[in-house]
Amino acid sequence: MVGGHGLADIDKPPLQVVESVPLSAYENGPNCIDGVHTKTGSSGDIPRSVQQGDWPDLSYSYESEIIEDIAPRVGVGVFWGAHSYGKSFAAMSLCKAIAMGEPIWGKETEQSAVAYCAFEAYGSILRRIEGIKQNGGPPDIPFRLINAKWLLSQDGHFADFERHLETVKADFELRGQRLGIVVIDTLINAFAGGDNDGTSDAGEAMRHLGDMAERLGCFILLIGHTGKDESRKIAGSFVWLARADASLQIRVTKDETDAILQRSVYVDKVKDGDMGFTISGFNLDVVEIGQKPNGKPLTTCVVEWFSPDQLTSFSANSAPNTDKPKVSPTDEAHMINVLNLVDNGNRNGMPKLEI
Numbered sequence: 001m002v003g004g005h006g007l008a009d010i011d012k013p014p015l016q017v018v019e020s021v022p023l024s025a026y027e028n029g030p031n032c033i034d035g036v037h038t039k040t041g042s043s044g045d046i047p048r049s050v051q052q053g054d055w056p057d058l059s060y061s062y063e064s065e066i067i068e069d070i071a072p073r074v075g076v077g078v079f080w081g082a083h084s085y086g087k088s089f090a091a092m093s094l095c096k097a098i099a100m101g102e103p104i105w106g107k108e109t110e111q112s113a114v115a116y117c118a119f120e121a122y123g124s125i126l127r128r129i130e131g132i133k134q135n136g137g138p139p140d141i142p143f144r145l146i147n148a149k150w151l152l153s154q155d156g157h158f159a160d161f162e163r164h165l166e167t168v169k170a171d172f173e174l175r176g177q178r179l180g181i182v183v184i185d186t187l188i189n190a191f192a193g194g195d196n197d198g199t200s201d202a203g204e205a206m207r208h209l210g211d212m213a214e215r216l217g218c219f220i221l222l223i224g225h226t227g228k229d230e231s232r233k234i235a236g237s238f239v240w241l242a243r244a245d246a247s248l249q250i251r252v253t254k255d256e257t258d259a260i261l262q263r264s265v266y267v268d269k270v271k272d273g274d275m276g277f278t279i280s281g282f283n284l285d286v287v288e289i290g291q292k293p294n295g296k297p298l299t300t301c302v303v304e305w306f307s308p309d310q311l312t313s314f315s316a317n318s319a320p321n322t323d324k325p326k327v328s329p330t331d332e333a334h335m336i337n338v339l340n341l342v343d344n345g346n347r348n349g350m351p352k353l354e355i
Contacts, residue, residue: 067104069107070246070270070273072219072246073219076222078187080225086303087223087225088124096132096138096143112177113177114144115144115169130300131301131302144168153192178217181218182218184222184223190222203239246269249266250265262281265279266279281306281308284302
């Protein structure tokens with residue numbers, strides 16, 4: 001007996017178990033139409049793989065990372081900060097580095113294709129891309145900008161969104177490129193209509209995003225806002241960060257007039273890695289990219305990264321609030337309970353998104 005359980009008496013399953021789920025199990029779900037499973041195109045059994053193993057069979061092998069020591073090759077991360085802090089500019093610069101296979105923040109990246117899903121401000125993002133192109137950016141990289149109109153909290157939209165990404169992935173593969181990162185900008189617009197503050201809806205959404213990342217074989221990066229109280233971190237439920245594989249925060253210091261003095265990227269969370277440090281500082285340099293019809297200059301910003309040791313120290317009065325939000329024992333217990341319910345398939349609030 002080990003730990004009160006008769007493990008020695010249980011027949012060991014093989015390390016890899018492959019099962020098939022009858023199509024009939026999906027007949028009443030939104031992903032089954034006229035006897036065909038819309039996610040797989042199958043009219044027969046749906047294969048499902050379950051991996052398991054006992055202690056003697058288990059071994060670890062290194063899994064490659066899309067950003068060295070920061071982001072796994074497959075997973076979900078959040079890049080977040082307050083309005084006007086430069087999240088999307090920084091994310092766009094990060095995507096350019098990944099598409100070119102260039103280092104960023106002193107870390108190597110795995111060269112791969114980018115799908116940037118603009119759930120808001122499509123025209124502004126085009127403007128930022130133009131700024132990069134005109135200021136030393138490459139003329140061509142494996143980068144797809146998607147004018148995203150889905151509401152991922154609504155029935156059917158998530159599946160449609162994934163199907164579109166599958167076509168983007170296939171198109172890149174025809175050009176010899178692997179889809180490495182999908183950016184969702186912004187989280188609050190992508191999941192509009194759902195209860196972003198609710199732990200159940202956020203947990204459900206993160207579970208589906210994680211599953212989609214596995215199926216696409218890529219890293220999904222959510223661009224998130226803070227609420228009015230920045231010390232409480234991301235707007236909405238804490239589950240967005242609790243379930244993330246990586247969390248990067250844009251921080252700023254301001255003067256007494258609330259003007260931004262400097263910006264930086266803070267590693268808030270990395271699963272199985274170092275965290276709790278500033279990885280880079282950056283400036284937003286204003287550049288002219290053309291003229292408006294009235295002859296006035298048309299401008300945007302480009303990111304200039306610099307080492308964190310070049311950041312200037314300011315007085316406590318101008319420093320950002322870095323205190324972590326307080327979570328009571330009752331709230332923490334509730335969080336764990338809700339996450340367990342979500343993982344067990346007992347979902348409330350957010351529409352079920354059967355796969």
